[in-house]
Amino acid sequence: xxxxxITISREFGSGGRTIGxxxxxxxxxxxxxxELIEKLSEKSGFDPKYVSEQSEYTIKSxxxxxxxxxxxxxxxxxxxxxLWKIQRDIIIDIAQxxxxxxVGRCADYILKDIADCLNVFVHADIDFKAxxxxxxxxETSEKPEKRLIDKDKRRAAYYNYxxxxxxxxxxxxxxxxxxxxxxxxxCAEIIxxxx
Amino acid sequence: xxxxxITISREFGSGGRTIGxxxxxxxxxxxxxxELIEKLSEKSGFDPKYVSEQSEYTIKSxxxxxxxxxxxxxxxxxxxxxLWKIQRDIIIDIAQxxxxxxVGRCADYILKDIADCLNVFVHADIDFKAxxxxxxxxETSEKPEKRLIDKDKRRAAYYNYxxxxxxxxxxxxxxxxxxxxxxxxxCAEIIxxxx
Numbered sequence: 456x457x458x459x460x461i462t463i464s465r466e467f468g469s470g471g472r473t474i475g476x477x478x479x480x481x482x483x484x485x486x487x488x489x490e491l492i493e494k495l496s497e498k499s500g501f502d503p504k505y506v507s508e509q510s511e512y513t514i515k516s517x518x519x520x521x522x523x524x525x526x527x528x529x530x531x532x533x534x535x536x537x538l539w540k541i542q543r544d545i546i547i548d549i550a551q552x553x554x555x556x557x558v559g560r561c562a563d564y565i566l567k568d569i570a571d572c573l574n575v576f577v578h579a580d581i582d583f584k585a586x587x588x589x590x591x592x593x594e595t596s597e598k599p600e601k602r603l604i605d606k607d608k609r610r611a612a613y614y615n616y617x618x619x620x621x622x623x624x625x626x627x628x629x630x631x632x633x634x635x636x637x638x639x640x641x642c643a644e645i646i647x648x649x650x
Numbered sequence: 651x652x653x654x655x656i657t658i659s660r661e662f663g664s665g666g667r668t669i670g671x672x673x674x675x676x677x678x679x680x681x682x683x684x685e686l687i688e689k690l691s692e693k694s695g696f697d698p699k700y701v702s703e704q705s706e707y708t709i710k711s712x713x714x715x716x717x718x719x720x721x722x723x724x725x726x727x728x729x730x731x732x733l734w735k736i737q738r739d740i741i742i743d744i745a746q747x748x749x750x751x752x753v754g755r756c757a758d759y760i761l762k763d764i765a766d767c768l769n770v771f772v773h774a775d776i777d778f779k780a781x782x783x784x785x786x787x788x789e790t791s792e793k794p795e796k797r798l799i800d801k802d803k804r805r806a807a808y809y810n811y812x813x814x815x816x817x818x819x820x821x822x823x824x825x826x827x828x829x830x831x832x833x834x835x836x837c838a839e840i841i842x843x844x845x
Contacts, residue, residue, distance in 0.1 A: 578821050623820050626773050631826035636768075637844060645840055649832060 458554040461573045461646065462563040464614075464622070467606035468584030468599075470634045470642075471577035472558050477643035479556040482650055487549060488558040494545050499538055510538050511559055513612035539617050559610075563627065564618040575646055576623065576631040583635030653749040656768045656841065657758040659809075659817070662801035663779030663794075665829045665837075666772035667753050672838035674751040677845055682744060683753040689740050694733055705733050706754055708807035734812050754805075758822065759813040770841055771818065771826040778830030 461478060465471020472488050479486035495510055496503040532540065546562050549555060550570045557566075563574040579587075585599035595602065614622035625631060630649065632642045656673060660666020667683050674681035690705055691698040727735065741757050744750060745765045752761075758769040774782075780794035790797065809817035820826060825844065827837045 576820060576826075625771060625818050625820045625823075625826050626828075628820075628826065629828045629831045631771075631820050631823070633821075633824045636824045641844070645843075648840075649836070 459571050461556045463558045463575045465577040468588040469577045469579040470639045474642045475556045475558040478646045481647040484554050486556040512609040574628045576628040579635035654766050656751045658753045658770045660772040663783040664772045664774040665834045669837045670751045670753040673841045676842040679749050681751040707804040769823045771823040774830035
């Protein structure tokens with residue numbers, strides 16, 4: 456595979472998605488984030504909102520889901536396993552087609568050994584992230600700190616379930632950046648300079 | 651504290667020390683690595699070789715050491731605890747005196763909340779590190795891979811014992827770099843651009 460792929464794994468609220476977009480702009484290559492959800496929704500027939508949640512976060516109770524998912528229309532797979540399979544195919548397909556940035560969705564693991572990847576992890580201090588999610592997504596009845604912890608816990612659980620690796624393990628990334636300390640723009644600048 | 655300190659934590663064989671030296675050169679500030687061992691040896695009265703081993707690696711059996719360290723000449727502390735105490739004082743003293751790079755020795759933890767730090771972690775793939783340690787330190791009866799694992803295990807245990815934090819935890823560093831993939835020179839360039 457001749458294309459070069461930048462994968463961006465990120466803590467919720469750290470600005471990883473924005474860094475991905477900025478990096479892609481600098482390098483004049485596409486960035487797949489929401490675009491991936493659209494493709495996944497199209498191919499699976501599920502609603503984009505449902506897909507967005509099921510394709511990156513462990514469902515609250517995997518056990519319950521398995522118990523009640525008795526019909527199993529997809530060759531014995533539950534919805535999340537089915538989406539994982541399609542998502543994997545879509546990511547490999549994209550990487551075969553063009554150089555690009557892919558945000559989240561275990562792309563670092565999926566493309567390991569089959570594509571030339573620069574794997575990035577973006578994180579930040581809790582205050583920075585809390586302020587950011589309130590600004591972007593607004594307030595909810597839950598405290599921002601609780602929302603941050605919950606989302607990342609479910610992201611990590613999803614990653615650890617579908618891969619034989621570990622989310623946020625320092626050795627899995629070519630570069631890891633604290634976006635709050637370094638700055639969103641500078642992060643994109645560093646990443647694109649490594650491309 | 652007005653000085654700015656770069657702390658470099660690193661896997662054994664990853665070239666973290668070389669990156670520290672290069673970064674310091676680029677910024678025209680001193681780099682403390684062996685210099686720290688000399689200061690520690692001078693202040694404690696212990697041999698530099700002994701100090702080097704005891705000030706960054708957990709002793710093979712802490713329990714045995716405690717059992718046989720019956721004389722405890724340093725106010726009830728064993729040698730390693732005594733060296734930790736002096737090392738801590740020396741690192742704080744250096745950070746108060748000047749901007750600099752400090753390699754290893756829990757400096758990121760010791761200076762947390764008391765100095766303006768840029769905390770860096772350097773790691774690399776095992777093949778890169780194995781080749782590097784054989785080139786630098788020569789062959790031994792033990793396989794390089796075994797030497798790498800052993801050293802990092804003891805470095806991590808030392809860090810985790812003397813701090814209430816965790817060695818190589820991605821969130822503890824402002825930037826983490828895979829030196830084998832990025833290159834030693836480029837790592838130093840990125841770090842100094844963040845200073």
